[in-house]
Amino acid sequence: xxxxxxxxxxxxxxxxxxxxxxxxxxxxxxxxxxxxxxxxxxxxxxxxxxxxxxxxxxxxxxxxxxxxxxxxxxxxxxxxxxxxxxxxxxxxxxxxxxxxxxxxxxxxxxxxxxxxxxxxxxxxxxxxxxxxxxxxxxxxxxxxxxxxxxxxxxxxxxxxxxxxxxxxxxxxxxxxxxxxxxxxxxxxxxxxxxxxxxxxxxxxxxxxxxxxxxxxxxxxxxxxxxxxxxxxxxxxxxxxxxxxxxxxxxxxxxxxxxxxxxxxxxxxxxxxxxxxxxxxxxxxxxxxxxxxxxxxxxxxxxxxxxxxxxxxxxxxxxxxxxxxxxxxxxxxxxxxxxxxxxxxxxxxxxxxxxxxxxxxxxxxxxxxxxxxxxxxxxxxxxxxxxxxxxxxxxxxxxxxxxxxxxxxxxxxxxxxxxxxxxxxxxxxxxxxxxxxxxxxxxxxxxxxxxxxxxxxxxxxxxxxxxxxxxxxxxxxxxxxxxxxxxxxxxxxxxxxxxxxxxxxxxxxxxxxxxxxxxxxxxxxxxxxxxxxxxxxxxxxxxxxxxxxxxxxxxxxxxxxxxxxxxxxxxxxxxxxxxxxxxxxxxxxxxxxxxxxxxxxxxxxxxxxxxxxxxxxxxxxxxxxxxxxxxxxxxxxxxxxxxxxxxxxxxxx
Amino acid sequence: xxxxxxxxxxxxxxxxxxxxxxxxxxxxxxxxxxxxxxxxxxxxxxxxxxxxxxxxxxxxxxxxxxxxxxxxxxxxxxxxxxxxxxxxxxxxxxxxxxxxxxxxxxxxxxxxxxxxxxxxxxxxxxxxxxxxxxxxxxxxxxxxxxxxxxxxxxxxxxxxxxxxxxxxxxxxxxxxxxxxxxxxxxxxxxxxxxxxxxxxxxxxxxxxxxxxxxxxxxxxxxxxxxxxxxxxxxxxxxxxxxxxxxxxxxxxxxxxxxxxxxxxxxxxxxxxxxxxxxxxxxxxxxxxxxxxxxxxxxxxxxxxxxxxxxx
Numbered sequence: 001x002x003x004x005x006x007x008x009x010x011x012x013x014x015x016x017x018x019x020x021x022x023x024x025x026x027x028x029x030x031x032x033x034x035x036x037x038x039x040x041x042x043x044x045x046x047x048x049x050x051x052x053x054x055x056x057x058x059x060x061x062x063x064x065x066x067x068x069x070x071x072x073x074x075x076x077x078x079x080x081x082x083x084x085x086x087x088x089x090x091x092x093x094x095x096x097x098x099x100x101x102x103x104x105x106x107x108x109x110x111x112x113x114x115x116x117x118x119x120x121x122x123x124x125x126x127x128x129x130x131x132x133x134x135x136x137x138x139x140x141x142x143x144x145x146x147x148x149x150x151x152x153x154x155x156x157x158x159x160x161x162x163x164x165x166x167x168x169x170x171x172x173x174x175x176x177x178x179x180x181x182x183x184x185x186x187x188x189x190x191x192x193x194x195x196x197x198x199x200x201x202x203x204x205x206x207x208x209x210x211x212x213x214x215x216x217x218x219x220x221x222x223x224x225x226x227x228x229x230x231x232x233x234x235x236x237x238x239x240x241x242x243x244x245x246x247x248x249x250x251x252x253x254x255x256x257x258x259x260x261x262x263x264x265x266x267x268x269x270x271x272x273x274x275x276x277x278x279x280x281x282x283x284x285x286x287x288x289x290x291x292x293x294x295x296x297x298x299x300x301x302x303x304x305x306x307x308x309x310x311x312x313x314x315x316x317x318x319x320x321x322x323x324x325x326x327x328x329x330x331x332x333x334x335x336x337x338x339x340x341x342x343x344x345x346x347x348x349x350x351x352x353x354x355x356x357x358x359x360x361x362x363x364x365x366x367x368x369x370x371x372x373x374x375x376x377x378x379x380x381x382x383x384x385x386x387x388x389x390x391x392x393x394x395x396x397x398x399x400x401x402x403x404x405x406x407x408x409x410x411x412x413x414x415x416x417x418x419x420x421x422x423x424x425x426x427x428x429x430x431x432x433x434x435x436x437x438x439x440x441x442x443x444x445x446x447x448x449x450x451x452x453x454x455x456x457x458x459x460x461x462x463x464x465x466x467x468x469x470x471x472x473x474x475x476x477x478x479x480x481x482x483x484x485x486x487x488x489x490x491x492x493x494x495x496x497x498x499x500x501x502x503x504x505x506x507x508x509x510x511x512x513x514x515x516x517x518x519x520x521x522x523x524x525x526x527x528x529x530x531x532x533x534x535x536x537x538x539x540x541x542x543x544x545x546x547x548x549x550x551x552x553x554x555x556x557x558x559x560x561x562x563x564x565x566x567x568x569x570x571x572x573x574x575x576x577x578x579x580x581x582x583x584x585x586x587x588x589x590x591x592x593x594x595x596x597x598x599x600x601x602x603x604x605x606x607x608x609x610x611x612x613x614x615x616x617x618x619x620x621x622x623x624x625x626x627x628x629x630x631x632x633x634x635x636x637x638x639x640x641x642x643x644x645x646x647x648x649x650x651x652x
Numbered sequence: 653x654x655x656x657x658x659x660x661x662x663x664x665x666x667x668x669x670x671x672x673x674x675x676x677x678x679x680x681x682x683x684x685x686x687x688x689x690x691x692x693x694x695x696x697x698x699x700x701x702x703x704x705x706x707x708x709x710x711x712x713x714x715x716x717x718x719x720x721x722x723x724x725x726x727x728x729x730x731x732x733x734x735x736x737x738x739x740x741x742x743x744x745x746x747x748x749x750x751x752x753x754x755x756x757x758x759x760x761x762x763x764x765x766x767x768x769x770x771x772x773x774x775x776x777x778x779x780x781x782x783x784x785x786x787x788x789x790x791x792x793x794x795x796x797x798x799x800x801x802x803x804x805x806x807x808x809x810x811x812x813x814x815x816x817x818x819x820x821x822x823x824x825x826x827x828x829x830x831x832x833x834x835x836x837x838x839x840x841x842x843x844x845x846x847x848x849x850x851x852x853x854x855x856x857x858x859x860x861x862x863x864x865x866x867x868x869x870x871x872x873x874x875x876x877x878x879x880x881x882x883x884x885x886x887x888x889x890x891x892x893x894x895x896x897x898x899x900x901x902x903x904x905x906x907x908x909x910x911x912x913x914x915x916x917x918x919x920x921x922x923x924x925x926x927x928x929x930x931x932x933x934x935x936x937x938x939x940x941x942x943x944x945x946x947x948x949x950x951x952x953x954x955x956x957x958x959x960x961x962x963x
Contacts, residue, residue: 372716392761430797434790445771516748538875542708549712563779
């Protein structure tokens, strides 16, 4: 039997056994975590081997009831997406071992592990699916199992609401994907992936846009991202780490896979994807700056990173359509590598945020502060994650952003609209990077540095050993990929060779520049260590005093005077005002001896307001007029079904 | 990576490092001249550095190791910039196709840790400075990357060495001079922004509320402050060299002559900064974004012009 299926079997057993052993809490947890990690480790090993050894793709198919043919194909692109699926889920499972600590809710925990393993298996099947039916089936299992993971804290109203919003988005998105599939089926007459390339160009565009909307709502493309800031804070932290780090990338996989299957020649595909990338990237990061709730902020940062990935893939598509090899190869490879990198640092940040919430019982950054002293492991790993996600060297985020940048800048030699889109991609990447640095200095500065802003933060202590271990593994990966990127970059380029244009793109074309980048990063680290030592010499034998922060002449500073997340973000948010709505409430000073004043501000998502006003309310209004159809008589309902089928038969 | 182990490259790097503090003196002298004063001695910045290096430090009880990382990272990143820059048209110590990108990102890393060090002190003033710094630099970043894109369009190069020493060198005397003129103005605005000079920021003001960069380093002292200061000198030297290399093609044939002309032009650039500081006041904070966006508009216009007129 193949390693891939053995891996899935282990993960499946790990999940299923919880349903029997849930009465023995520790046993259940230990067995589940061990089995899932073993399975994931096997799966990761198998996927890595598949990328680097030129073995033929694994093909598997099974016919059921003569109608449903279940078929899988594991090629390089699938294998590339399988690595983060298995690797991140393993680390998140390790983290969950201590994060899930409520023995009184053992049945709920058992459910959580069951759906967790189901989510891993379904994600693995999504990236291996080799026909429309298998893809749709795996996609639905993935959506539903993640829905059950989100509503773990079902007794809280906020969680139920979040689950509801997520469910609507995921099902509406699936409808678009199925519409796209239906459209393809109407042209090819088969569920097979092979025939998709033969459909006419304009139908490709329609099908692609339908799939783009469907997959985009899963990936969190602006303006279909609304479920992210609801679902991520509601879900347990290892689940939000997996959902944000890995599951939303399944949307990206869908876009990439169907693009590859369609083999389109129009530049329009690339232009659409780049535009969406710019929109998601810039607005995502602006909202991330504005939000002060830890997990909401990270959710918006995921929207931003999906934007960066789309920029990379869009640049690649534009390059492929205009015959520019460098642009196509670097754009795609950068986009794919960013999928992998983002999986690492976003799961790190979500789990780190989870540790903070676990220890302080609050996720509001304006109530936190000074945690670097009390939670050193979480603080240091979150610092590394923040530098990485801001795309700064010598960490991994820079490597993938550099590849995208390099691809986009080579698009500048094109003419007309392609030139404009390449230039916009370059500018957008630069602005996103700089604003991401603003967002994550805010996160680290407000939550981990300074003085605690409340008792909850002051009395915090470090999270458990396994949680810290999970964070440390991910943080170390960020640095390793940043300084030794060779294998990771090669893997990304191997996956991007699925595009016919760059199938023969040799390592000589990209390895020299990556080596230079890696050497510069290493040189930086060398200088850094040298200056650290120099500083030690400079301070040798000198007097070091500790005292309070200089208050600029003010002698009675309190912790409440610190800059908060809200004040830090204020001027930047105001700059983007038409796209971001800030509601401020200030009681004002109206008496000679002012009484107690209050101030609060809230940031509203413009796309949420727009969607609510222009789509949700009209639909609800129209449907409320049709309420009389719902009367509860079963026989009439059956009548409806018969009538519908008859009417549809007339049209066929 | 091209590693030029020539004596000339190393010497030009060392000279640049050694002269960085001296040029800051030029600004002070020009300002003193306009104020009708004699001003501090030319070597004032060297004296300051030596004084700081001799001292110990006071650390706030609020701070952590991040506070100490700030000076180190900002110093190292600024120093690395100079390794890659072709002073006076001489080949730089290190260079490769694509180095501009990683260098500007390294500057971003330096800023990241400076900002964190400021937030580490729990001081409201330093938080204020940090918020302004990240906001204004994000706007300047857009200008810088449009310039990189424009230079790629003009010369197909992606490294400082290629910009100024290659066959398609970009400068005010090349065939795309009109575009370079726009770039020069934009780059000078970026220079003023990134180095916290008037009219964006006033390093000499006495009120912490009105500062950007100076307020962020209020709590640093001793050798830590010396590292920050040196990093700032290097950064200023880098941007001024960038402007100088655009102003004049250093192709006269005799390297020594090139070096002399280069440092004369450098002095003029620093003097211009001093001149602006003497005759204008700092903008109101909410005017600063408009000022920086002007530079973006200029270079964006330049890159759009390449679509039809310059190909």
